[in-house]
Amino acid sequence: MSLSSSLGHGLQATLAALRESCSGLSDRRFETVDLTTWIGHTEGVDDVVLPDALRHFNCRNNRLAWLALQQDGLMEKFVAARARHGAGRIGVFLGTSTSGILETEQAFRRRDDNGNLPPDFNYRETHNTYSIADFVRHALQLEGPAVVVSTACSSSAKVFGNAQRMIAAGFIDAAIVGGVDSLCLTTLYGFHSLQLLSAEPCKPYDASRNGLSIGEAAAFILLERADTHAAKNDDVLLLGVGESADAHHMSAPHPEGLGARIAMRTALQRADLQASDIDYINLHGTATPSNDAAEAQAVAAEFGMGTPCSSTKGATGHTLGAAGGAEAIISSLCLKHGLIPGGLNVDQLDPALQVNYQLTNSDAPVRHILSNSFGFGGTNCSLVLGRRGEH
Amino acid sequence: MAQEDMQTRNTVYLLGIGAAGPGFADWPTLAAILREEQPWSRAATQIPALQVLPAAERRRIGVVVKLALAVGLEAARHADRDPAQIASVFSASNAEGENCHALCDALSGEDRFISPTRFHNSVHNASSGYWSIATGCMAPSTSLCAFDASFAAGFLEAATQVASSGEDCLLVVHDSAYPHPLGTVRPLLDNMAIALVLSAHPAANAMARLDISLSADVPSSAAPSGLAALQGGTPSGRAMPLLHAVALGLETSLDLEYLAPLSLHIGVGPCR
Numbered sequence: 219m220s221l222s223s224s225l226g227h228g229l230q231a232t233l234a235a236l237r238e239s240c241s242g243l244s245d246r247r248f249e250t251v252d253l254t255t256w257i258g259h260t261e262g263v264d265d266v267v268l269p270d271a272l273r274h275f276n277c278r279n280n281r282l283a284w285l286a287l288q289q290d291g292l293m294e295k296f297v298a299a300r301a302r303h304g305a306g307r308i309g310v311f312l313g314t315s316t317s318g319i320l321e322t323e324q325a326f327r328r329r330d331d332n333g334n335l336p337p338d339f340n341y342r343e344t345h346n347t348y349s350i351a352d353f354v355r356h357a358l359q360l361e362g363p364a365v366v367v368s369t370a371c372s373s374s375a376k377v378f379g380n381a382q383r384m385i386a387a388g389f390i391d392a393a394i395v396g397g398v399d400s401l402c403l404t405t406l407y408g409f410h411s412l413q414l415l416s417a418e419p420c421k422p423y424d425a426s427r428n429g430l431s432i433g434e435a436a437a438f439i440l441l442e443r444a445d446t447h448a449a450k451n452d453d454v455l456l457l458g459v460g461e462s463a464d465a466h467h468m469s470a471p472h473p474e475g476l477g478a479r480i481a482m483r484t485a486l487q488r489a490d491l492q493a494s495d496i497d498y499i500n501l502h503g504t505a506t507p508s509n510d511a512a513e514a515q516a517v518a519a520e521f522g523m524g525t526p527c528s529s530t531k532g533a534t535g536h537t538l539g540a541a542g543g544a545e546a547i548i549s550s551l552c553l554k555h556g557l558i559p560g561g562l563n564v565d566q567l568d569p570a571l572q573v574n575y576q577l578t579n580s581d582a583p584v585r586h587i588l589s590n591s592f593g594f595g596g597t598n599c600s601l602v603l604g605r606r607g608e609h
Numbered sequence: 610m611a612q613e614d615m616q617t618r619n620t621v622y623l624l625g626i627g628a629a630g631p632g633f634a635d636w637p638t639l640a641a642i643l644r645e646e647q648p649w650s651r652a653a654t655q656i657p658a659l660q661v662l663p664a665a666e667r668r669r670i671g672v673v674v675k676l677a678l679a680v681g682l683e684a685a686r687h688a689d690r691d692p693a694q695i696a697s698v699f700s701a702s703n704a705e706g707e708n709c710h711a712l713c714d715a716l717s718g719e720d721r722f723i724s725p726t727r728f729h730n731s732v733h734n735a736s737s738g739y740w741s742i743a744t745g746c747m748a749p750s751t752s753l754c755a756f757d758a759s760f761a762a763g764f765l766e767a768a769t770q771v772a773s774s775g776e777d778c779l780l781v782v783h784d785s786a787y788p789h790p791l792g793t794v795r796p797l798l799d800n801m802a803i804a805l806v807l808s809a810h811p812a813a814n815a816m817a818r819l820d821i822s823l824s825a826d827v828p829s830s831a832a833p834s835g836l837a838a839l840q841g842g843t844p845s846g847r848a849m850p851l852l853h854a855v856a857l858g859l860e861t862s863l864d865l866e867y868l869a870p871l872s873l874h875i876g877v878g879p880c881r
Contacts, residue, residue: 252721306823306871315732319713322791326717334790341794346702347733347754361870363823365762366754368733376751383769388617389823403716408728461749463741469729477747594729595738597750 219396220290221547222282223435223534224258228289233551236559239579241533243419243431248401249320253410254417257401258433258535260285275353277318277344278400283353286398286436296358299392299440309390310351310364311380313373313397315539315593317366318344320402350398354438362390368539370593371502373397374437375542375601379459381441396437396543405432405538412469414506420536422503422529422561423510423575425568430504433535437543439550444606453606454550457491457586460484464596470508471592475516478502481598482520482588489602491586493521496602498558500549500589503529504536513590514571521573528576532562542591546601549587553605556583618822621768621807622815622880623855624777625688627680630654630801630839630846635683643849643856645833654800661743669726670739671705672800673785677736678743680804681781688806689814690777692744695806696770697779699737700753700763702844703795705730706787713791736783759844760803761867767807768821777808782845798842803852811880817855820876828866851875 220228224242225235235242243256266281287293300308325339343349351364363384367373374397381393409415409430416429444455462484464477471478486493499521502513510529517527530548537544552559560578567575586604626636632652633639642649656672657679677699685692703709708730715723732738734752741750749770755762760782767780783802787795811818829850831840840849850863854877864872 322713323716326713329717329790335794339794341791342756346756346795348702348756348759352756355868363762363765363871364755364868365766367751368754369737369752370732370734379749380751380766380769383766383773387619387769387772389619389765389769403721404712404728404731407716407721407723408712408725408731411723411725411728413725461751463737463747463750465741465745465747467742468735468738469725480747593734594732595734595752596741597734597738597752 219439219547219550220286220292221435221437221544222260222286222289223537223544224260224433225534227285229551232548233555235533236548236551236557237579239560239562241419241562242433243535249403251403251406253406253415255415256419256431258431258537259401260434272353272357274340275343275349277321279314279318279350279398280353282400282434283350283398283436286438287357292438295440296394300358300360303391305359305361307391308360308362309381309384309393310355310360311367311377311393311395312351312354313367313377313539313542314347314350314399315368315370315373316399316402316404317347317349319404320400321345323403354394369597370595371538371541372591372593372597372599373539373542375591375599376461378456378601379461382456382459385443392440392442395439395441397540398436399537399539400434401432416505419563420505420531421563422505422531423568423571424564425566427505427507427510429506431535433537435534435537435540435544437540437547439543439546451607452554454553455604455606457604458485458489458602460488460600462598464598466596469594471512472596473512475512477596477598478513478516478590478592479520481600482516485588485600485602491602496525496586496588497584498552498587499525499527500545500587501527501529502590502592503531505531510571514573518572523572523574526558526574526576528559528561530559542599545589546603549589549603553584553587553603556581558582558584618820619768619772620818620820621771621809622811623805623817623819624690624808624812624815625684625806627683627687627804629657629676629680631799636687639852640856643853649835671708671730673705673783674736674739676800676802677781677783678740680802681740681779684779684804684806690806693746694748695746695777695779696748697737697740697750697781698753698763698767698770699734700759700782701784702754702756702759703785704733704735706785706791710788710791736781755868757844758867760847761865761873765873771807771809775809777806780805780807784843784845798838801843801845803845803848815880818878818880822874824864824872824874825870826864826872826874828872829863
């Protein structure tokens with residue numbers, strides 16, 4: 219697995235940033251955006267030159283994906299998996315919300331007098347939501363099933379369920395899962411229009427939280443059958459996936475977090491674990507007033523006030539369709555290294571949020587982690603991850 | 610190895626169908642066209658009047674969400690299933706085309722005010738979200754994209770959901786045509802949507818048994834051949850060979866367009 223985000227490139231940089239409680243958020247400008255806001259900008263994306271064979275995929279989202287593929291020997295590991303399983307037996311299941319739409323936003327400024335887009339604009343390989351899976355499938359010369367899940371901010375958590383089902387059904391033996399989302403005007407101005415974008419660094423679970431900070435990330439994980447893969451003791455296991463719908467509102471969570479409760483409970487059931495078995499909850503924690511209030515109610519109802527929890531979005535920003543994958547990787551690092559990360563940017567915890575929110579890092583054995591991802595449209599997904607040594 | 614690859618097979622039962630697109634407003638009409646009982650005429654897709662969702666919400670949703678809800682409800686009714694109780698898979702090459710155009714147009718100017726409703730309606734999973742709000746269904750619902758392979762990819766996901774949960778699953782595949790200029794670089798025939806209810810069990814009302822595997826065969830062409838424009842002009846239209854076999858009650862096998870070099874091979878047979 220590997221992760222590129224505003225915290226840096228690769229697992230080592232990510233872990234170091236978590237250990238040092240560093241945030242990747244900054245008030246730097248992005249493109250022509252004239253909003254007062256903080257962003258989780260990933261360094262180096264503009265400098266990427268894709269190989270000739272992949273040049274038609276060139277857009278910010280795929281360049282960011284390419285950067286992550288170069289970290290931690292990921293390309294080599296994926297190529298080795300292809301040799302092990304066969305190109306047709308590895309699936310590609312990735313999440314994104316806006317794909318390469320920045321290309322289209324910029325191309326619209328370059329329309330000619332008849333309103334035509336410029337001839338160098340390539341819709342299919344950049345704007346289309348499938349682009350990121352197509353890109354990875356081509357980059358690795360894979361010939362198996364592939365799909366993009368685009369359920370807003372739960373996208374790259376839900377892909378773990380797709381991969382698990384396809385493996386269980388016997389269509390594949392392994393899968394590349396994760397998600398990629400990159401900065402664009404649609405989400406910055408869009409969240410601003412909903413008054414959900416903070417003018418400061420986002421403050422998850424703070425009493426004065428006033429919105430999210432948008433980040434960008436590319437997260438990739440190789441998922442293989444636990445029974446056939448050459449097992450190592452430090453492997454991270456996917457133990458349970460829980461999904462639900464709120465059936466409430468397009469852009470506001472169920473006020474009591476009912477859908478979130480169903481997702482968390484289902485993930486625990488699938489993992490055959492009790493709430494008390496979870497050592498840390500990586501919260502969705504976007505820092506919008508309504509998300510954190512609804513999520514805290516749901517967590518308190520399912521877990522009580524004891525289970526340590528935090529949101530890592532104060533460090534990464536909200537990476538939207540990449541958040542589920544990015545936070546699964548952060549959770550895996552916490553499992554491997556016995557780290558419970560404190561949430562950043564909190565001046566005063568919101569006393570109305572009755573959960574055991576962690577403000578500082580602590581070292582402790584971590585056996586099981588639950589990670590939450592919720593999105594527009596009332597889509598919810600919870601993952602339970604664990605260490606092989608515990609099973 | 611290749612031989613072994615092709616032999617993984619899953620079976621699901623088809624319980625109901627919903628359809629709306631150019632020249633047909635429901636599944637019985639499309640079935641009659643597929644049986645060549647009536648000719649297909651390429652009349653513009655009629656947007657259905659919905660009875661679900663509060664009036665204020667109904668006014669805010671786009672054309673393709675209306676189509677998706679209508680075919681989903683038709684398929685659930687046809688399958689005799691409660692839409693509030695069924696998991697769902699939505700799949701599309703893109704969300705509402707008009708809405709995407711309006712956002713990109715607004716963001717290309719100096720005044721970048723965009724409407725919050727336009728923004729939350731722009732998400733790929735708008736149809737899935739409105740479906741759960743309209744039906745009150747809290748079961749898992751997902752939203753997929755595989756460009757022109759969006760039907761086969763959605764079908765495969767719905768079938769593996771049925772296999773893993775043992776519960777029924779609704780599949781809705783929908784297309785939304787873009788206005789110019791995106792419509793010029795990504796032309797689609799028209800707005801269209803196809804819905805299927807799949808089950809693990811051969812219920813009394815099941816229409817067909819579907820045996821699914823991956824193949825390296827060339828995708829089947831449309832029959833009747835007059836529907837080639839429908840099949841080639843929309844991602845949901847890639848379902849035509851399957852819908853044709855079901856409409857005629859054929860016992861056959863066919864290949865749907867998926868991701869080269871793969872096709873989705875479906876054996877269509879009687880339920881008992």
